[in-house]
Amino acid sequence: MAHSTLTPVFVGLRIGLHALVVTLLTLVLVRILIASDDLMAVELGLVAVFAVVYVLGARIQRMTAARRRPAGALWVTALTIVWAALMVLVPEAAYLVFPLFFLYLHVLPRVAGPVAVVLSTGIAVLALGLHGGFTLGGVVGPLVGAAVAMLIGLGYRALAREAAEREALVAELVSTRDRLAATEREQGMLAERARLAREIHDTVAQGLSSIQMLLHAAEAADGDRPGIEHIRLARATAAEGVADTRRFIRELAPPTLDDGLGPALVRLGDRWSRVDLPVEVEAPASDAGLSMDAQIALLRIAQGAVANAVQHADADRIRVRLEVDGARATLTVADDGVGFDPTRVAPARGSDSFGLQAMAERVEQLDGTLRIDSRTGDGTTITVMLEKAAP
Structure with a gap:
């Protein structure tokens, strides 16, 4: 043992x-x-x-x-x-x-x-x-000994059964903790890659594009001026830099979003379903109208909400639903777990990336709305609404 x-x-x-x-x-x-x-x-x-x-x-x-x-x-x-x-x-x-x-x-x-x-x-x-x-002692002695042994034996079996159940529970908790830690590390890495992609897009890529446009304008203004070959070479070099930068951005963007947010949510549900936790996902096959920032934020919120339901809610079933209507996107994550009192569980700064504070900050960055509906013993529903989710 x-x-x-x-x-x-x-x-x-x-x-x-x-x-x-x-x-x-x-x-x-x-x-x-x-x-x-x-x-x-x-x-x-x-x-x-x-x-x-x-x-x-x-x-x-x-x-x-x-x-x-x-x-x-x-x-x-x-x-x-x-x-x-x-x-x-x-x-x-x-x-x-x-x-x-x-x-x-x-x-x-x-x-x-x-x-x-x-x-x-x-x-x-x-x-x-x-x-x-x-004699009385010769008869009663073995009988009392047998009764005591039976009581101790039953207690021993109960202790052994409790120990086995506790060990199984601890092993399951350790496995879940390791799985959640690995998921958190992966999400942190992907979030950093997405941040770098945005930074490169907003700085280097935009700067190279501006240089290319200015050089093109100079070339078009006077195609016979001295040094035009240098201008053309500089424009070609800037074009190559823009192409390389865009390739870097594509490589840094989260691979889970290569084919859109809907398929990424479906894969999220499939991954948790493989560990005997049914996660039902309802999402459109195509959501090309959403900006990359909105897709990343909604995916991270869905991952965090599902992880919270697994870790804290003791849920048997989780439902994830994404609705996209033009520039408006609505994400709903509902579970049938133990629930909680939202008035007593206020989001705290410094919480982990799965916390309510992290969700609230992501939604706030996109000028969206986060609503948490929960009651002790009656499950939890998290709803995120982004009014300007289009690029």
């Missing part, structure tokens, strides 16, 4: 069980040495066999789950046979039934374990009665 907060509890129980076996075997051994009867050699041999078979159980614990169950059943069966043979010769060996109770409940299947406990209790009571007569 992987390490968890309950691991010390399981280790303590196992150590306690081993200590109980050693103590009871020592008691039986002392009884054999004191009695020193004719069957002493056989009795000592049975004690040794019991100890060896018990130690072999440590190897069974290192097996895989598929092999551990049948091997464990054979192990406790062998221990029971040796214990019964030893109990015929040494009545004190009946007390070894107490650690056997825990082994039955831990190793055998759900129903077989309690049945084995009941049968071994009857055998221990019968053996004690045949050796020294049936």
Whole structure:
């Protein structure tokens, strides 16, 4: 079992069980040495066999789950046979039934374990009665021990089940965290590339275009003036610079938007749907009327809203809808999660890129409107409206 907060509890129980076996075997051994009867050699041999078979159980614990169950059943069966043979010769060996109770409940299947406990209790009571007569202590002792073992066994199984569920939950949370972190890093990189593309377009590309136009005007004004070849060469060089700059801009622009915002949203839904979270996307196939800034902003907001629903809302289904009407674009992201109280969750500066503050800033940069409709236990709907989304 992987390490968890309950691991010390399981280790303590196992150590306690081993200590109980050693103590009871020592008691039986002392009884054999004191009695020193004719069957002493056989009795000592049975004690040794019991100890060896018990130690072999440590190897069974290192097996895989598929092999551990049948091997464990054979192990406790062998221990029971040796214990019964030893109990015929040494009545004190009946007390070894107490650690056997825990082994039955831990190793055998759900129903077989309690049945084995009941049968071994009857055998221990019968053996004690045949050796020294049936007494109240000889009957009640094994019965109380069996009841205590059953209660402890049930508690152990409940703890083991809780530990397994917790480990599975932690593994799922770690996987989701890593996936969200990777998505955030990717989005940060794409956002920086988009920023660089805008900067190059607004500075270098515009400057080269202006130089090209001025050189073209100078060339057209007097085609026979001295140095016209230099002007033509400069204009050609500026044209090449404009072409190179536009190529850089295309390469820096987010690849997810190569074929438009609608297909990018569809791919976003498909990606999350592959991890068993249905994301329904309704978007037009073509949205060429939207500016690149508007497309990038709407895509980032959709990615952030979906990531929030996955990380915080515990949603079972998410719906993403994009409507484009001329220069107006409306994006809606709705989930059926736990929801929240918007009045108590105010956007805070310094939040991560998936936060409400990041969405609000993107919308504010484009003079749009952000509306958040949510109520505790009733899901969340985020609506973004851009009135001037066209270039």
